[in-house]
Amino acid sequence: xxxxxxIDSHKSSNDxxxxxxxxxxxxxxxxxxxxxxxWSYPTVNDNVxxxxxxxxxxxxxHYAYTDYAWLEASxxxxxxxVTNEYNLGEPRTLWMAAKAGRKYTxxxxxxxxxxxxxxxxxxxxxxxxxxxxxxxxYTYENARNRExxxxxxxxxxxxxxxxxxxxxxxxxxxxxxxPKIDLLDVAPKYVNRxxxxxxxxxxxxxxxxxxxxxxxxxxxxLANRFYESLNSGALCLFDESCENTLxxxxxxxxxxxxxxxxxxxxxxxxxxxGTKWSxxxxxxxxxDKQLTLDTIRSIVS
Numbered sequence: 001x002x003x004x005x006x007i008d009s010h011k012s013s014n015d016x017x018x019x020x021x022x023x024x025x026x027x028x029x030x031x032x033x034x035x036x037x038x039w040s041y042p043t044v045n046d047n048v049x050x051x052x053x054x055x056x057x058x059x060x061x062h063y064a065y066t067d068y069a070w071l072e073a074s075x076x077x078x079x080x081x082v083t084n085e086y087n088l089g090e091p092r093t094l095w096m097a098a099k100a101g102r103k104y105t106x107x108x109x110x111x112x113x114x115x116x117x118x119x120x121x122x123x124x125x126x127x128x129x130x131x132x133x134x135x136x137x138y139t140y141e142n143a144r145n146r147e148x149x150x151x152x153x154x155x156x157x158x159x160x161x162x163x164x165x166x167x168x169x170x171x172x173x174x175x176x177x178x179p180k181i182d183l184l185d186v187a188p189k190y191v192n193r194x195x196x197x198x199x200x201x202x203x204x205x206x207x208x209x210x211x212x213x214x215x216x217x218x219x220x221x222l223a224n225r226f227y228e229s230l231n232s233g234a235l236c237l238f239d240e241s242c243e244n245t246l247x248x249x250x251x252x253x254x255x256x257x258x259x260x261x262x263x264x265x266x267x268x269x270x271x272x273x274g275t276k277w278s279x280x281x282x283x284x285x286x287x288d289k290q291l292t293l294d295t296i297r298s299i300v301s
Contacts, residue, residue, distance in 0.1 A: 003053040004035030004300060005077075007070065009061035009091060011040040019197055021224065022059035022084075025133045029056060029082065032293045033300055040064045050074040054300050058082045060091040068093045071102075079104035080300055081117070084130040086220070089116040107296065114218045128295050132288035135227040140202035142233025144274045148206035148265065149234075151194050152225070154180045161210040161239055162186065165262055169208065201232035206269055209236040216241055222249050230277055230285055237268050251281055 008026035012018050017027070023039060030037035033056070038044050044066055050073025060083065071077070071093055081094055081104055089095070094104060098121035105124040106117060112125045119125075150165070151172035163184050171181070171188035178190055194200035201207065207229045211220070222245065229236050238246060238253065240260045246253055257272070259265050 002033075002035045004030070004033045004056060005052045005054070005070065005074070006030040006033070006035050006037045006056045006058060007066050007091070007093075008037065008039040009057075009059040009064040011061065011063050011065070013042065015039075015041040015043065021134060024137060025082070025130065026058035028133055028293070029058060029296055032297055038066055038070070040066055045069065048073055052077045054078045054080065056080040056082060056300060057091045057094050059085070060088045060094075062092070064092060066093060068096050071097050078301065080107060081105070082107045082130065082296075083115075083117070084109045084224075086110040086114045086214070086218070087116060090118070090121075105299065107299065110215070110220045111218055114214055126295075126299055129221045129288050129292050131221050131224045131227055132285060132292050134224055135230060135285040135289045138197050138231055140199040140232050142202045142276075143205060144233075145203075145205045146269050146273055147204045148208055148237065148269060149191075149194070149201070149204040150208040150210070151196075151201070153177060155212060157213040158210055159184060160213075161241070164239070165208060165210070165265065167262070169262075170204070196228050196232065199232070201228060201234050204234050205273065207232075207234040207236050208265070209238045209242060211239075211242055211245065213241075216244055219245065219248050221245075222251065227285060230282060233276065235272055235275055235277065237265055251284055252278065253281075 006026050006029055008023050010018055010020045010023040026037055048069045052074040055074060055077045079102055103121055103123040106122055107126050107128060109130040112119055149170045149172060154177035162181060163186060166186040166188045169188050170191055172191050172194045174193060226236060238258045240258055256268055259268055
């Protein structure tokens, strides 16, 4: 039997592979550790068993229903929590274990001082580039057009950038987010949410990259959208507020990919039309992904 159990927060109607990104990270981590993987599917708690040396939680959700019995069945297992979202606290069953006196190690792509995780239950906090795990999971030939897209959910600490760029920009977001964006006095060209893993992002030559104000100073590595853009061949255009992240990440991003305004965006599109990501950047992403998996192997024991 595997010595490691990975518990992902994804909720699904069956135990088949899922398109959910953190589920895919959990699958990759379980494979790297030669471990078992469970998540919230209907039969998950029908055959609880123990004997694990390590239990690794990936992501957190209020809707996960993997039972606490999995932890009770391995009372001596070392506990770990893998998280790349600073606005998430602990998974429910991990919190129960912490309240019962068990501590755990956090593997995160952000520093602990911006996290909601309660540090008094944390033995160790390790930072690593979890976002790089999506690199190479799929690849698509890009349309190489002059279309730029922003995709994602609504966040209050991105409002100033939404106001800056969204007027006339193609924006992919859930319909529930659109009224909030409309209140910012901008008029985007809304499209349905992109199915990135099936090639939708590759239909755009460019992708707008903005980040939360909090991560301007609290380094969070480059976001998933950067690596998704590499997979899809869409060239990122970075708002100037991302300068600190770009300086720390080490990727050789062209200076003219950093923009200050919608006018700058149009100029950058003219300058980079038809341009592909450099081989150096792609090689660095592959190296970062492998380093992350190797680091997880070295930490989880």
